[in-house]
Amino acid sequence: MLFREIPGQARIKQRLIQSVRENRVSHAQLFLGPEGSGKLAMALAYAQYINCRNRTTEDSCGTCPTCNKFSKLIHPDLHFLYPINKTKELDDKKVTHKDFIITWREFLIENGSYVTLPNWYDKIGIEKKQGMISAEDADSVNHTLAYKAYEAEYKVMIIWMVEKMNNQAANKLLKNLEEPPDKTLFILVSENHDQVISTIISRTQLVKFTKLADNEIFENLKAHFEFPVDSLSNIALQSEGNYTAAKDLVELSLNNAESTDTEKDRFLILRDWMRRIYVYGAKQKEYDSLQEIIAKLVGDGSREKQKEMLAYSLKILRLCMQYHIGNHQLVKYSGEELDFISKFSAFIHPRNIRQIDEEINKAIFHIERNANANIIFTDLSHIIARLIKIPAVAHNKKM
Numbered sequence: 001m002l003f004r005e006i007p008g009q010a011r012i013k014q015r016l017i018q019s020v021r022e023n024r025v026s027h028a029q030l031f032l033g034p035e036g037s038g039k040l041a042m043a044l045a046y047a048q049y050i051n052c053r054n055r056t057t058e059d060s061c062g063t064c065p066t067c068n069k070f071s072k073l074i075h076p077d078l079h080f081l082y083p084i085n086k087t088k089e090l091d092d093k094k095v096t097h098k099d100f101i102i103t104w105r106e107f108l109i110e111n112g113s114y115v116t117l118p119n120w121y122d123k124i125g126i127e128k129k130q131g132m133i134s135a136e137d138a139d140s141v142n143h144t145l146a147y148k149a150y151e152a153e154y155k156v157m158i159i160w161m162v163e164k165m166n167n168q169a170a171n172k173l174l175k176n177l178e179e180p181p182d183k184t185l186f187i188l189v190s191e192n193h194d195q196v197i198s199t200i201i202s203r204t205q206l207v208k209f210t211k212l213a214d215n216e217i218f219e220n221l222k223a224h225f226e227f228p229v230d231s232l233s234n235i236a237l238q239s240e241g242n243y244t245a246a247k248d249l250v251e252l253s254l255n256n257a258e259s260t261d262t263e264k265d266r267f268l269i270l271r272d273w274m275r276r277i278y279v280y281g282a283k284q285k286e287y288d289s290l291q292e293i294i295a296k297l298v299g300d301g302s303r304e305k306q307k308e309m310l311a312y313s314l315k316i317l318r319l320c321m322q323y324h325i326g327n328h329q330l331v332k333y334s335g336e337e338l339d340f341i342s343k344f345s346a347f348i349h350p351r352n353i354r355q356i357d358e359e360i361n362k363a364i365f366h367i368e369r370n371a372n373a374n375i376i377f378t379d380l381s382h383i384i385a386r387l388i389k390i391p392a393v394a395h396n397k398k399m
C-alpha cells in the first residue's frame, strides 16, 4: 500500500513520514478512528515505507523487492493478528489466526484494505458468532517476535481490531508492548477506544483518525470507478465520511447493473412490495399483507441478497423518476418492467426522489452493519408509504 493510494488523512501521513525520516519511530502505536477512515490501509503503507529500500520524502518507491512483497502482503517480516472463531470447516480443532492467513490476505487485497468486522466474519463464515483474539494467538506473537527480522529493517506486527482481545491475551502482550524487541513496530488498529483494555492504551502512542471529508471521498471514487459523476457525488454525501461504506455502495450498484439472472425475481418482489406499500398507505389495516412481502425481502437472511434487493429497488425507482420528468429514453426496459415503471412514475418525482434515495441507502448501510433486517424493511416501507403521498406538484399557496 502506498500513502498516495489512501484518501485524505494528509496530516497523519506527514507525521508518520517525518517520524521515519527523523528516525524516531514510536514502537507501539494505536491507530484509532471510525470505520472507513483508513486506519488499516495507513498501517500497511507505514510498514512498507519504513522498510522500502528506495523511499522518497513522500512515499515508498512501489517497485523494490520489499515493496513488491508488502503489496502482496507476503513479506516475511509483516505479521498480523485479527479476530477469529471456529468455522464449519475448522470446528473440531483449536483454531489459531494462522489457519486464516491466506483468507486474510485475500480479504485485504479484494477490498483495498478498507474492510469491516461484519465483512470479515462473512468472509470466514462465522457470521453469527463473535470473533476474538485469544491468549494463544497473543502468545504466538511473542514467539514470532523473539526472532530477528528475516530481511526487512523492521518487523511489523499489525493487530486489527485490538478491542477483540480479552484480558488474558492482552496480558501476554504487555511486556512486548512496553519493551519491544529491537527494530519491532506494533501497530494496533481500533474503532472503539472504550473497549480497548486500558493497560494497552497506556503503553501505546495514539494516532487519531477522523472521518473523511465528502470531497475526499468523491475524488477518490471518481479516480477508481467508471460511474456517473452525479451518483458518485450522492454516494459520497450519503457515506458520511466512511470510505469503506462509499466503496461498498458503488460496487453494489455496479454488480447490480451487470447481473441479469435473478433480476426478474427481484423485479417481481419489488413490484409486489410497492403495490402493498401503496395499499398500506391508503388503508392502515393492511399490516399483515405488508409483513408477507417483508418476509420475501428478508429472504434467507443473506445480507448480500438483501443489499442487492435494495440496490435494485433504488435503480428502478430512479428510473420511475426519469420517466416522470419525460426522459423516457433512459428507461431501457420493456414488457412488465416498463409497464410498472410508467405507472409507478406517477408517484416518484423530483419532490420525493432525494429522500427515497437517502432512505434506501441508509437501509443498505444498516444491513451492512448487522442491524435487524425485518425492522429495517418495515421502517423503510412506512417511510416510502409516506413519501409517495407527497404530491408531484406543490399546492399553490394563497396569493
Ligand SMILES: [Zn+2]
Pocket: 052, 053, 054, 055, 060, 061, 062, 063, 064, 065, 066, 067, 068
Ligand atoms: Zn520500495
